[in-house]
Amino acid sequence: MKRRDMLKKSLGGGALLAFTNPIDLISNASKVQAKDSSVGNPLRFPPVFTNGGTMTLSETNVNVWPGQNTLGMVINGSYPGPSVVIQKGATFTANFVNQLNEPATIHWHGVSTPELMDGHPKDAIPAGGNYTYTFPVGNRGGTYFYHAHADMRTAEQVYKGFAGFFIVDDLAELPLNLPRGNFDIPLCLQDHRIADIPQFTYNVQMNDMMFGYLGDTVLVNGTPEAYLNVNTTLYRFRILNGSNGRVYKVALSDNSPFHIIATDGGLKDAAVQATSFYLSPGERVDILINFSSYAIGQSVTLKSQAFSAPGMGTYRQGIELDLLRFDITGNQSSGGVVPASMPSITYYNPAEVKAARNFILSVAGGTMNVHKINGLSFEMERIDWQTPLNSLEEWKIVNATNNLHPMHSHEAQFQVYSRNGITDLAPNDKGWKDTVLVYPFETVRTLVKFTEYKGIFLYHCHNLEHEDDGMMLNFKIVDPIGINETGETLPDTFELKQNFPNPFNPSTSISFDLNVSGNVEMNVYDQTGKLVATLVDNYVPAGSHKVIFNASGLSSGEYFVRMVAGDIVKTIKMTLVK
Numbered sequence: 001m002k003r004r005d006m007l008k009k010s011l012g013g014g015a016l017l018a019f020t021n022p023i024d025l026i027s028n029a030s031k032v033q034a035k036d037s038s039v040g041n042p043l044r045f046p047p048v049f050t051n052g053g054t055m056t057l058s059e060t061n062v063n064v065w066p067g068q069n070t071l072g073m074v075i076n077g078s079y080p081g082p083s084v085v086i087q088k089g090a091t092f093t094a095n096f097v098n099q100l101n102e103p104a105t106i107h108w109h110g111v112s113t114p115e116l117m118d119g120h121p122k123d124a125i126p127a128g129g130n131y132t133y134t135f136p137v138g139n140r141g142g143t144y145f146y147h148a149h150a151d152m153r154t155a156e157q158v159y160k161g162f163a164g165f166f167i168v169d170d171l172a173e174l175p176l177n178l179p180r181g182n183f184d185i186p187l188c189l190q191d192h193r194i195a196d197i198p199q200f201t202y203n204v205q206m207n208d209m210m211f212g213y214l215g216d217t218v219l220v221n222g223t224p225e226a227y228l229n230v231n232t233t234l235y236r237f238r239i240l241n242g243s244n245g246r247v248y249k250v251a252l253s254d255n256s257p258f259h260i261i262a263t264d265g266g267l268k269d270a271a272v273q274a275t276s277f278y279l280s281p282g283e284r285v286d287i288l289i290n291f292s293s294y295a296i297g298q299s300v301t302l303k304s305q306a307f308s309a310p311g312m313g314t315y316r317q318g319i320e321l322d323l324l325r326f327d328i329t330g331n332q333s334s335g336g337v338v339p340a341s342m343p344s345i346t347y348y349n350p351a352e353v354k355a356a357r358n359f360i361l362s363v364a365g366g367t368m369n370v371h372k373i374n375g376l377s378f379e380m381e382r383i384d385w386q387t388p389l390n391s392l393e394e395w396k397i398v399n400a401t402n403n404l405h406p407m408h409s410h411e412a413q414f415q416v417y418s419r420n421g422i423t424d425l426a427p428n429d430k431g432w433k434d435t436v437l438v439y440p441f442e443t444v445r446t447l448v449k450f451t452e453y454k455g456i457f458l459y460h461c462h463n464l465e466h467e468d469d470g471m472m473l474n475f476k477i478v479d480p481i482g483i484n485e486t487g488e489t490l491p492d493t494f495e496l497k498q499n500f501p502n503p504f505n506p507s508t509s510i511s512f513d514l515n516v517s518g519n520v521e522m523n524v525y526d527q528t529g530k531l532v533a534t535l536v537d538n539y540v541p542a543g544s545h546k547v548i549f550n551a552s553g554l555s556s557g558e559y560f561v562r563m564v565a566g567d568i569v570k571t572i573k574m575t576l577v578k
């Protein structure tokens with residue numbers, strides 16, 4: 001039933017309308033009046049960035065609304081910024097020139113880079129400065145993006161246009177016969193305020209800081225009231241939510257199904273049919289839409305459906321919005337197919353988790369730094385925790401607020417494990433993720449492992465007003481204990497000392513020195529090998545440590561202390577004499 005949305009050349013639809021039910025007639029009537037082919041602007045496409053070239057950030061007038069100038073903060077005079085399209089395995093290089101009168105930095109969202117290439121606010125390029133970003137692109141093929149990340153300036157700079165696509169192409173995906181070329185279309189969604197047209201005025205009030213700087217009209221690739229002429233064939237759309245605070249519930253206006261084929265970190269392990277999905281700021285979802293059931297002359301609109309969430313209250317988040325109108329105008333074939341199967345994804349096993357961390361999201365009273373993670377606001381110089389390389393961790397996010405928080409980790413793609421204990425996930429949650437939407441009062445468990453680079457990276461809310469308000473922490477990726485960067489076991493990363501006193505009754509102390517931080521397990525066994533006590537089983541920072549063993553419930557005899565850190569095991573023998 002596409003005719004409810006047969007918006008274009010609507011007179012021809014009169015006969016069809018007679019067959020629809022009364023509800024359809026009402027919605028039809030309003031939609032037919034609302035739109036025709038003379039309404040709207042053809043979807044724009046940012047220029048493609050030439051690898052190795054310059055990205056100049058400046059305050060420049062761009063043309064967004066026809067015939068009017070908008071003062072943006074944009075790369076190379078383009079809003080959105082030029083699209084990076086790069087092959088997996090290639091080395092990306094961009095010479096960044098900051099012509100703003102304030103610091104700026106580029107974060108390559110979802111892409112694994114060395115610490116000094118990640119665009120951390122501590123590495124911001126001062127006004128008038130420049131910096132060469134260069135890194136090998138090891139990520140899976142997929143839809144990534146880049147955006148501003150300077151301290152407390154991210155939201156305004158992104159709102160004013162400082163963001164663009166970073167698309168990784170993997171030729172190994174060619175046999176899947178996905179639509180390519182003119183049938184593979186990136187869509188960047190950003191909401192702006194009708195009252196401020198034609199300017200990107202950014203003036204945060206208290207409500208904006210709480211809910212995000214919400215607009216009431218959506219620009220797609222910088223196009224207001226965008227439409228795209230399409231053929232009666234299969235298309236791939238790479239949908240990026242580049243908005244500051246708005247969550248979209250993406251659907252077609254006639255509720256036609258489509259296939260979700262990719263999440264933040266590239267292709268899923270199966271194409272999954274759906275009629276809608278949520279997309280929060282920072283997230284990407286790739287979908288396949290087949291227009292072959294439409295007739296030339298018809299239209300259908302990509303929308304954000306109205307939604308609400310428990311406790312979220314009634315504010316402008318969740319209103320119905322038009323995103324992009326598809327006008328069916330041709331019958332050229334893309335040759336693409338919905339793959340019957342796609343390469344598998346290895347899902348992490350929660351039984352192999354080496355460390356579990358909790359992240360409690362809260363809102364305190366006041367006017368600044370009210371958004372907190374574990375009671376903390378961002379501090380540039382403070383490292384909030386250390387995570388060893390190659391160690392699977394569970395990061396459990398507990399949203400203790402009545403608001404939406406898209407939580408984003410730099411440096412790795414993670415996996416969502418459960419929402420409120422439920423492991424049967426929506427198709428846009430299942431796969432590789434770098435941003436996960438946490439609904440009000442929800443608990444989301446994620447599994448994450450860092451495998452590439454050591455250094456200081458960020459974990460934060462991607463509602464950019466929340467981020468700028470300090471809902472962000474630093475963590476440091478460190479060597480796994482006992483293993484060096486090339487995977488060799490290091491012989492002397494810890495020392496387990498003889499207990500004192502020895503013999504003992506009933507208590508004795510056991511000391512150990514760690515050269516690097518890491519997960520430590522220390523158990524006490526009796527002569528038969530039976531476990532009698534666990535003294536340490538957690539992440540321990542580098543340094544000297546002492547634990548007390550109390551044997552008051554045990555009988556005289558020899559006992560063994562076994563300490564494991566990394567791949568190294570050390571044992572001491574001690575004697576209990578009662």
Ligand SMILES: [Cu+2]
Nearest residue numbers: 405461463466
């Ligand atoms: Cu948030």
